[in-house]
Amino acid sequence: MAASLVAAAPLDAAAPLAMNAAGWLLALAQTALFVAAAPLFAGWIKRVKCWLQNRQPPPLAQGYRDLRRLFAKRVRLADQASVVFRIAPYLVFGATILAAAVTPFLSVNLPTAAITDAIALTGFFAFARFFLALAGMDIGTAFGGMGSSREMTLSALAEPAMLMALFTVAMVASSTNLATVITSIETQMVMTRPSLWFAAFGFLLVAVAETGRIPVDNPATHLELTMIHEAMILEYGGRHLGMLEWAAQLKLLVYAVLAINIFNPWGIAHEDSASALGLAIAAMAGKLLVLGIVLAVTETLQAKLRLFRVPVFLMLAFTLALGGMLSFIILEAG
Amino acid sequence: MNLQGAMAAIGLALLSSLLALLLHGRPGSQRLLAFLALGLSAAASLVAGIAALSTGQAEATTLPLGLPWLAWHLRLDALSGFFLAIIGLVSLPAAVYGWGYCRVYDDAPARLTPMLAFTGLFVAGMQLVLLADDAYAFMIAWELMSLASYFLVASHHERAEARHAAFLYLLMAHAGGLAILLSFGVLAGFGGGFDFASLRASPLNPLWAGVCFGLALAGFGTKAGLVPLHIWLPEAHPVAPSHVSGLLSGVIVKMALYGFIRVVFDLIGEVHWAWGVAVLAIGAGTALYGVLYALVQSDLKRLLAYSTVENMGIVFLGLGLALIYLGNGQVFLGALAFVAALFHALNHACFKSLLFFGAGAVLHQAHETELSRLGGLLNRMPWTGFLFLLGCLSIASLPPFNGFASEWLIFQAALQAGSLDSGVLRASIPVAAAVLALTAALSATTFVKAYGIAFLGQARSPHARHAREADFSLRLGQAILALLCLALGVLPTLVVEALGRVSFALLGHDLPSATAHGWLWLTPVAAQKASYSAPLVFAGILLAVAAWAAVWLILKRKRRDQPVPRVPAWDCGFGELSPRMQYSAASFSMPIQQIFRGVWRIRADSQPAQPEPGLGHAAYRRYALHVEDWLWQALYAPLAAGVLAAARRVALIQTGHLRHYLLYSFFTLVLLLWLLR
Known part of the structure; x- marks a missing residue:
């Protein structure tokens, strides 16, 4: 085993690839919790936004009620719908669940975290996006094609910024494995590293773009011409729509958890004991509440950008991440 | 033994060519036997290549051919075993596919015979390039390959664009061949002879080594389609018949890669890290340039050709990393980047030929590769549509397919830049990796466009509306390659292990750590640093598909009572849809055209067209987009104009009077007598 290479990380060298049944069960439970919590987080952001805008918020359980309603509804298909349209919701939801499964949520001691690293995690989202965009073009409506075209354009510009932020973190931790990254950052003095500050801001900006929030996209819009994500799923209904909505909420939660756990990981469990996990749940819940408020406040203060202003926004994210990389190489390494 | 197998493969390919000539006029048996021999040749080269790769032993012999003093x-x-296996992997499905594809030429024997004959010669030439162990045999084989493929590109010579493309190809191939010849010349000038053993031993000083490297990069880069020498590739690859397009884009560019590796990593041996920076920059530039041009193409085969430029850029980016690491004495990381580059070359051979075969099937059935006249083909050609989708997923580098595995390895190699001493290198390598990320994402956009416009939505022309599924042999040829793409993506550990032998033989280092945790885990450096388990990812995707199948089965009974209602598309209530309302190829890429404007030379024609008769039909405008290669205008057109102007100047001495020519002869004689005095 390559124990000598990871002297910096206080982790058992054999742990990531070990196959123990209890660990896998725990990973499964954590993934289930992850998936189940997604509508709640989206509901929380909506609630804070309602408060800020002097509106009556829906109950926190409204997200679950909507999903139940959608899953109970019958599916209707457009005449031209091909098999891609029918299978896309399953693949999109499945790939997003996979992304959630490999993201350390409460514990870094996660056997599934070794399946992929940070780069492959973006690969899962790319997979989901690929099928979503194809589904948008399948019916042959102008709105669907418009959504697909915009989504692929913006994601193409977001991808280098996202990977540059992840590269910075990976170079600081000298690993792209998420569990190792989190452990390594937890044991280092995060606040004294300008590279991580840059990377964190870059990451947050890209995450806003990737999850389709204001100022890049507006998930609550009803105006078709401004839609990106919603335009692709206009023709969906029933359980298909339910899966796509849930996948979008889960994607938001995965990015939120990534931002929290990479840049502010204190409290995350290192062992599978009840006390450690309990603390981790409490810490994660608290941090998500705060992040939700921050998101809601920024979304309330900002207007949606024009489509052709978004590249400037993403360029800013890339520049920040690049600044993180350069400041690591110039100031911190060597 | 392996070498005999490889020579048998060459013999069979030549036999295929010979059979094609002998059976001229009997297209049925001609087609069957020629492609059978070609398929056997491919199988032999696959077996010999894999055997040579697995033993890692070199075998050598001499043939009493060639010059009297140089057998x-x-x-x-x-290394040559690996590339021989690539030839086999692509030529075998190409033979299966070509047999069905060339049926349309049965009533045109004058076209079929040369096509079959040159296909055999072309494959034999490529196999010989790999076996050649002296510069003379290499150049003969290289020219055989280039010339045979020239005739294949010119197959449809009645079309002006095919003639133009073929001529451009020939011109560039010879310019490149000249650079390769000079590169060998530098090595041979310092070494004792023309065989590779003496070239390998030639003591080069850094200056001459740099010259030799530069010539090799220019020469092989021309064939590989590196920017700015790529100009012929998007013209030549699409106009060939589709089974040949697959071979051209899938394999012949890999021969250029082989030549580059052979000269730089093997014959020169002592590499300098600055070369790596050059290759890295050229590779990154090529990748980005290629994908940006692929994105705005509206012809499917042209789009695929530009995507070949992009993928060769990615491979050379990996090789550049390898050169940088090797030049800095980091042999392990050099081997990692080298293996990643070879892996991507293998993957590209598989998915690009698959996609060209798919485009060929579309051309065969819908008589159209112009995206703006396709649409909805998935419902009419479900098998081709499914296999093409697998190719798109692979080339868009999505997990768990093969394109992702190799790009992931290149990313991993790039992320080890922290171990270099030079701060400039440490900063520039991640930027190259970011360019790679942009390229990968734009490539996904490109193939969403290609697939979405061609196979989804509604048919945009009567041809597309009446397309039928392709023949069995066309589907089989694609299915083999699609399976291969999936297998290479799901089991990257086995591939990396095999490629480790190439790097061990060439660089003296393999990658024991990459496969140290068994076939399930790919861990390029160490398990703690990064791991990727493609089989588990594949299992996860399969679970999602299984969930779909389960829902489908559970609802089967309910569906019998109440079938899923099929209704007109909602489209936010805007009313009936027509195919013209769909997003087109041009409109799909319009946002990117806006953002990256200036990269292309785009001419937009917009003309008023006649309104259709009848009430309520408004006059509409016809809008056409022409994308021209910027480098053509900036570099090649002035060059061509300069050559023409120079020729015109020289032509002044051609007066047409006999007495002037006699005078020229007289002065030349006097000059020669004076010189030879």
């Missing part, structure tokens, strides 16, 4: 040296080692 042909042949040698098969792990």
